[in-house]
Amino acid sequence: MSAPLLELDGLTVALGTGGVELLSGLSLVLERGERLGLVGESGSGKSLTALAIMGLLPEQMRVSGGLRFKGDDLPALPEERMRRLRGRRIAMIFQEPMTALNPVMSIGAQIAEGRRLHLGEGRAEAEAVARRLLDRVGLPGPRFDPGLYPHQLSGGQRQRVMIAMAVACGPDLLIADEPTTALDVTVQAQILDLLDEIVEETGAALLLITHDLGVVSETADRIAVMYAGRILETGPTEKVFARMAHPYAHGLFAASPYGLDLRRAPGEPRPRLKAIPGMVPDPARRPAHCVFAERCASVQADCLRISPPLKPLEAEGGRWPHLVACLHPRAGGAAP
Template sequence: MSESRLPLLTVTELRVVLPTARGPAAALRGVSFALGAGEKLGLIGESGCGKSLTALALMGLLPEGALVEGSIRLAGQELVGLPEDAMARLRGDRLAMIFQEPMTALNPLHTIGAQVAEPLRLHRGLDRAAARAEALRLLDRVKLPEAAKRLDAHPHQLSGGQRQRVMIAMALACGPELLIADEPTTALDVTLQHEVLMLIDELVQGSGMALLLISHDLGVMARHVQRVAVMYGGTVVESGPTTAVFEHLAHPYTQGLYAARPRLGATRGTRLATIPGRVPELADLPAGCPFADRCGRVVDDCRRAMPPEVAVGIGHMARCLRVAVAVP
């Protein structure tokens, strides 16, 4: 395969160990996926499954003391072990991220115009006036109401939806190759959630930018990404084209997530299905399948070692001993 046909992003056997009060804990355990230019990939799973930690690893923003093994390659460049000054040159330029809660991600002491302009001055060398003019264009592009009047506003003077649009403008300022959106609609109402997700789709489409969308909402994934990777216990337990994954639901954890989704038209008083148990603490992850203690199909072999990935369809993989292997 020629260099031009290689994926934009390739993550291979990514492992992250975090220091905890109970000793080192394996937070990511062999995460692997690839993402091409212009593609949209979704990471899905409950809180504590490793989705946001994967994003922070890609951005080089892991907690102090984290140990990282494996490979993260962006357009062929290895990011694991890259010095912080080199990583800082990538963040906000070739790599950008929309964080979950803009009120904590934005600096309360600086105006939104200054914050959107900052990556332009840092990475593009624009002077103050040129950066301010480009910041206004970006805020108009993300459809911030009365953008010119809000350039000198502070984050607390904006609504949650408006702050999220500012975060998107900041992320897009330098035209990144990879955009990571980590639960970008968590704090918004349903109408604003739809508007923000459609805005991200519109901005990504046709730009050649790759999108890594993190969410716990299967409906969001079904509508907004081409491929999905289901995470549990710090690893990818199922992955493939979104349609194939949702039609087959090969892994018991994916089946549980799908069964637990709210349904329109359900009779009043109908109880939602739930997955028994809870996501284990990092220090309590078992040696075998991380879902073993919550799975109704578990056998002894599930607890002995991490199950290997098996093909259950074209490009559709599941990490489970109890799924049918695809016929060649």
């Protein structure tokens, strides 16, 4: 049996050897053609997970546990090997295009650069592919000439350039970190449709990082709810949305316009959003017991003694079980 495309097996990221843990024991598997949504509040560790996969963590951070791509131990690979993987086999769409695009290179040159470096194509051939990719992501010529520079485009247009760069070499894994942040609703829908089409056409796996449950519902086959550097609930999107067994996952649902709209009856006014009280804990002060206990409205005495592992919510078949890290998972639906 072949190895999974991407496998996180107890992945931990700490500041220095034996230092403060920023990510704690993450376990996820992703195969080609699958779409996994990684959700949670800011500070939960979503982007840090992506940087660990890409091998772009700061030098002072240490990785332990399993982090494998096609069976290869990514943290153990020499930097030269990782450079060959980035862009060619693993590509990332960053949250803010202007921090990832080179302001003094034309958009066509930036798209073509990956193919020239990774595939050895000549300038003319790579630039011809860049023109086709710009057209593919909705930036057709002659209005969107490859000679344009990033500052000459809008935010949504720059995001499309980032997508074109990410898929230029046909990667096996595409990581999209908040790809629709700060975009208007119409452009957001277009970007999500584009990502969906690319995954369908190429068979690439998609790791979608977002705080927007509505985006996940439209895009992801599976969902992983992350909090304070840990996975608290994961499973097929439909099952997790129907149950939201962990109090934190339920809190995200109640704080989301999508969650409220999904549950209200036609014509019924939308209730007020319910913010989760408190803040994500400082990594240096995370409790040894349940990391969500201090913010949980359903906390019980044993929650302050035990850090529960991810366990199947119930005996069930299927490829991907519904797992939850909670001593007292919620019963019933996800209605706030």
